[in-house]
Amino acid sequence: MYAVKTNSVQKKVIHPGVSIKWLIKREDGAPSFEMRLLVIEKGGSTTGRPHPFEHEVFVTAGKGKIAGDGETIAVTAGDAILINPNEKHQIINSGDEPLEFICIIPNGKEDRIK
Protein backbone atom coordinates (compact mmCIF):
# COMPACT_ATOMS: atom_id res chain seq x y z
CA MET A 1 0.00 0.00 0.00
CA TYR A 2 1.26 3.44 -0.85
CA ALA A 3 -0.44 6.54 0.57
CA VAL A 4 0.23 10.23 0.23
CA LYS A 5 -1.41 13.43 1.47
CA THR A 6 -2.00 16.06 -1.21
CA ASN A 7 -0.65 18.75 1.11
CA SER A 8 2.68 16.93 1.42
CA VAL A 9 3.30 16.76 -2.34
CA GLN A 10 5.38 19.43 -4.05
CA LYS A 11 3.49 21.22 -6.80
CA LYS A 12 5.04 21.97 -10.16
CA VAL A 13 3.91 24.87 -12.33
CA ILE A 14 3.46 23.52 -15.86
CA HIS A 15 1.89 26.54 -17.53
CA PRO A 16 1.08 30.06 -16.26
CA GLY A 17 -1.65 29.63 -13.64
CA VAL A 18 -1.61 25.82 -13.88
CA SER A 19 0.14 23.51 -11.41
CA ILE A 20 0.33 19.76 -10.95
CA LYS A 21 0.96 17.43 -8.04
CA TRP A 22 1.80 13.82 -8.91
CA LEU A 23 -0.03 11.77 -6.27
CA ILE A 24 0.48 8.18 -7.51
CA LYS A 25 3.21 7.54 -10.06
CA ARG A 26 4.57 4.43 -11.73
CA GLU A 27 7.74 5.16 -9.72
CA ASP A 28 5.58 4.61 -6.60
CA GLY A 29 4.59 1.18 -7.88
CA ALA A 30 1.45 1.97 -9.91
CA PRO A 31 1.05 -0.97 -12.33
CA SER A 32 -0.75 0.79 -15.17
CA PHE A 33 -2.09 4.31 -14.50
CA GLU A 34 -0.98 7.43 -12.66
CA MET A 35 -2.97 9.94 -10.57
CA ARG A 36 -2.34 13.66 -10.42
CA LEU A 37 -4.05 16.70 -8.89
CA LEU A 38 -4.18 19.76 -11.10
CA VAL A 39 -4.99 23.29 -9.96
CA ILE A 40 -5.92 26.07 -12.37
CA GLU A 41 -5.90 29.50 -10.79
CA LYS A 42 -8.61 32.10 -11.41
CA GLY A 43 -8.35 33.30 -15.02
CA GLY A 44 -6.10 30.41 -16.03
CA SER A 45 -6.46 27.60 -18.53
CA THR A 46 -4.56 24.68 -20.00
CA THR A 47 -3.22 24.77 -23.55
CA GLY A 48 -5.83 22.45 -25.08
CA ARG A 49 -3.28 20.39 -26.97
CA PRO A 50 -4.57 16.88 -27.67
CA HIS A 51 -2.49 13.76 -26.98
CA PRO A 52 -2.87 10.15 -28.03
CA PHE A 53 -4.08 8.80 -24.67
CA GLU A 54 -7.07 9.35 -22.43
CA HIS A 55 -7.57 11.56 -19.40
CA GLU A 56 -10.07 10.68 -16.71
CA VAL A 57 -10.92 13.71 -14.61
CA PHE A 58 -12.83 14.21 -11.37
CA VAL A 59 -13.45 17.81 -10.30
CA THR A 60 -12.92 18.33 -6.57
CA ALA A 61 -13.31 22.13 -6.28
CA GLY A 62 -14.15 25.22 -8.30
CA LYS A 63 -15.96 25.89 -11.55
CA GLY A 64 -14.72 25.56 -15.08
CA LYS A 65 -15.31 24.85 -18.73
CA ILE A 66 -13.78 22.25 -21.00
CA ALA A 67 -13.58 23.20 -24.66
CA GLY A 68 -13.39 20.03 -26.74
CA ASP A 69 -13.81 19.22 -30.41
CA GLY A 70 -16.91 21.24 -31.31
CA GLU A 71 -18.36 21.33 -27.81
CA THR A 72 -17.78 23.21 -24.58
CA ILE A 73 -19.11 21.86 -21.32
CA ALA A 74 -19.43 23.48 -17.90
CA VAL A 75 -17.94 21.52 -15.00
CA THR A 76 -18.02 21.83 -11.25
CA ALA A 77 -17.11 19.78 -8.15
CA GLY A 78 -18.47 16.24 -8.40
CA ASP A 79 -18.28 16.00 -12.18
CA ALA A 80 -16.38 13.18 -13.89
CA ILE A 81 -15.09 13.63 -17.43
CA LEU A 82 -13.53 11.24 -19.93
CA ILE A 83 -11.35 13.01 -22.49
CA ASN A 84 -10.71 10.60 -25.32
CA PRO A 85 -7.34 9.99 -26.97
CA ASN A 86 -6.51 12.68 -29.56
CA GLU A 87 -9.37 14.91 -28.43
CA LYS A 88 -8.82 18.65 -28.05
CA HIS A 89 -9.54 19.71 -24.46
CA GLN A 90 -8.82 23.15 -23.11
CA ILE A 91 -9.70 23.30 -19.42
CA ILE A 92 -10.60 26.82 -18.30
CA ASN A 93 -11.21 28.17 -14.81
CA SER A 94 -14.43 30.18 -15.19
CA GLY A 95 -14.95 30.85 -11.47
CA ASP A 96 -13.46 33.02 -8.76
CA GLU A 97 -11.76 30.20 -6.85
CA PRO A 98 -9.06 27.73 -7.97
CA LEU A 99 -10.38 24.93 -10.17
CA GLU A 100 -9.04 21.64 -8.80
CA PHE A 101 -9.33 18.20 -10.31
CA ILE A 102 -7.91 14.71 -10.19
CA CYS A 103 -6.58 13.55 -13.56
CA ILE A 104 -5.61 9.94 -14.29
CA ILE A 105 -3.58 8.87 -17.32
CA PRO A 106 -1.93 5.65 -18.48
CA ASN A 107 1.57 5.07 -17.08
CA GLY A 108 4.49 6.99 -18.47
CA LYS A 109 2.64 9.28 -20.86
CA GLU A 110 3.52 12.60 -19.25
CA ASP A 111 6.89 11.89 -17.66
CA ARG A 112 8.20 15.13 -19.19
CA ILE A 113 6.15 17.14 -16.66
CA LYS A 114 7.11 15.10 -13.59
Added chain:
Amino acid sequence: MYAVKTNSVQKKVIHPGVSIKWLIKREDGAPSFEMRLLVIEKGGSTTGRPHPFEHEVFVTAGKGKIAGDGETIAVTAGDAILINPNEKHQIINSGDEPLEFICIIPNGKEDRIK
Protein backbone atom coordinates in the same frame (compact mmCIF):
# COMPACT_ATOMS: atom_id res chain seq x y z
CA MET B 1 -15.75 13.77 -24.41
CA TYR B 2 -18.01 12.08 -21.92
CA ALA B 3 -19.12 13.90 -18.76
CA VAL B 4 -21.35 12.94 -15.87
CA LYS B 5 -22.46 14.57 -12.64
CA THR B 6 -22.13 12.37 -9.55
CA ASN B 7 -25.60 13.40 -8.41
CA SER B 8 -27.14 12.08 -11.63
CA VAL B 9 -25.66 8.58 -11.29
CA GLN B 10 -27.69 5.81 -9.67
CA LYS B 11 -25.97 4.31 -6.66
CA LYS B 12 -25.81 0.58 -6.09
CA VAL B 13 -25.47 -0.93 -2.62
CA ILE B 14 -22.74 -3.58 -2.81
CA HIS B 15 -22.39 -4.46 0.88
CA PRO B 16 -24.27 -3.27 3.98
CA GLY B 17 -23.40 0.42 4.39
CA VAL B 18 -21.33 0.54 1.19
CA SER B 19 -22.55 1.92 -2.13
CA ILE B 20 -20.96 2.55 -5.51
CA LYS B 21 -21.60 4.89 -8.41
CA TRP B 22 -19.90 4.04 -11.69
CA LEU B 23 -18.82 7.41 -13.09
CA ILE B 24 -16.70 6.42 -16.12
CA LYS B 25 -17.05 2.88 -17.47
CA ARG B 26 -15.59 1.04 -20.43
CA GLU B 27 -19.16 1.04 -21.76
CA ASP B 28 -18.87 4.86 -21.84
CA GLY B 29 -15.76 4.59 -24.00
CA ALA B 30 -12.99 4.43 -21.38
CA PRO B 31 -10.01 2.85 -23.17
CA SER B 32 -8.28 1.21 -20.21
CA PHE B 33 -9.49 2.16 -16.71
CA GLU B 34 -12.79 2.86 -14.98
CA MET B 35 -13.70 5.45 -12.34
CA ARG B 36 -16.17 4.91 -9.50
CA LEU B 37 -17.28 6.85 -6.41
CA LEU B 38 -17.71 4.75 -3.29
CA VAL B 39 -19.53 5.84 -0.14
CA ILE B 40 -19.16 4.02 3.19
CA GLU B 41 -21.73 5.05 5.76
CA LYS B 42 -20.87 5.71 9.41
CA GLY B 43 -19.93 2.40 11.05
CA GLY B 44 -19.52 0.62 7.72
CA SER B 45 -16.59 -1.06 6.03
CA THR B 46 -15.68 -3.03 2.93
CA THR B 47 -14.95 -6.74 3.09
CA GLY B 48 -11.18 -6.49 2.70
CA ARG B 49 -10.98 -9.23 0.11
CA PRO B 50 -7.90 -8.85 -2.10
CA HIS B 51 -8.07 -9.08 -5.90
CA PRO B 52 -5.42 -9.45 -8.55
CA PHE B 53 -5.50 -5.85 -9.83
CA GLU B 54 -4.75 -2.43 -8.37
CA HIS B 55 -7.04 0.19 -6.89
CA GLU B 56 -6.11 3.87 -6.98
CA VAL B 57 -8.12 5.81 -4.43
CA PHE B 58 -8.61 9.53 -3.76
CA VAL B 59 -10.56 10.42 -0.62
CA THR B 60 -13.03 13.27 -1.21
CA ALA B 61 -14.87 13.39 2.15
CA GLY B 62 -14.90 11.83 5.60
CA LYS B 63 -12.39 9.96 7.72
CA GLY B 64 -11.39 6.34 7.58
CA LYS B 65 -8.83 3.62 8.02
CA ILE B 66 -7.44 1.13 5.55
CA ALA B 67 -6.31 -2.18 7.01
CA GLY B 68 -3.79 -3.75 4.67
CA ASP B 69 -1.28 -6.58 4.93
CA GLY B 70 0.27 -5.91 8.34
CA GLU B 71 -0.45 -2.20 8.40
CA THR B 72 -3.41 0.07 9.04
CA ILE B 73 -3.35 3.66 7.85
CA ALA B 74 -5.63 6.58 8.67
CA VAL B 75 -7.05 8.44 5.70
CA THR B 76 -8.99 11.65 5.18
CA ALA B 77 -10.05 13.98 2.38
CA GLY B 78 -7.14 14.79 0.07
CA ASP B 79 -5.32 11.49 0.58
CA ALA B 80 -4.36 9.31 -2.39
CA ILE B 81 -3.77 5.59 -1.89
CA LEU B 82 -2.41 2.88 -4.15
CA ILE B 83 -3.63 -0.58 -3.18
CA ASN B 84 -1.46 -3.11 -4.94
CA PRO B 85 -2.71 -6.21 -6.76
CA ASN B 86 -3.44 -9.08 -4.34
CA GLU B 87 -3.12 -6.83 -1.30
CA LYS B 88 -5.65 -7.11 1.53
CA HIS B 89 -7.43 -3.79 2.04
CA GLN B 90 -10.38 -3.33 4.33
CA ILE B 91 -11.63 0.24 4.12
CA ILE B 92 -13.38 1.37 7.32
CA ASN B 93 -15.36 4.52 8.03
CA SER B 94 -13.96 5.70 11.38
CA GLY B 95 -15.73 9.07 11.43
CA ASP B 96 -19.23 10.42 11.99
CA GLU B 97 -19.89 11.38 8.36
CA PRO B 98 -19.95 9.25 5.20
CA LEU B 99 -16.49 8.31 3.91
CA GLU B 100 -16.39 9.07 0.19
CA PHE B 101 -13.66 8.23 -2.28
CA ILE B 102 -12.91 7.91 -5.96
CA CYS B 103 -11.60 4.47 -6.90
CA ILE B 104 -10.05 3.67 -10.27
CA ILE B 105 -9.46 0.13 -11.54
CA PRO B 106 -8.37 -1.43 -14.84
CA ASN B 107 -11.20 -1.99 -17.32
CA GLY B 108 -13.60 -4.87 -16.81
CA LYS B 109 -12.30 -6.12 -13.47
CA GLU B 110 -15.45 -5.53 -11.41
CA ASP B 111 -18.22 -5.86 -13.98
CA ARG B 112 -20.07 -8.12 -11.54
CA ILE B 113 -20.91 -5.09 -9.37
CA LYS B 114 -22.00 -2.81 -12.21
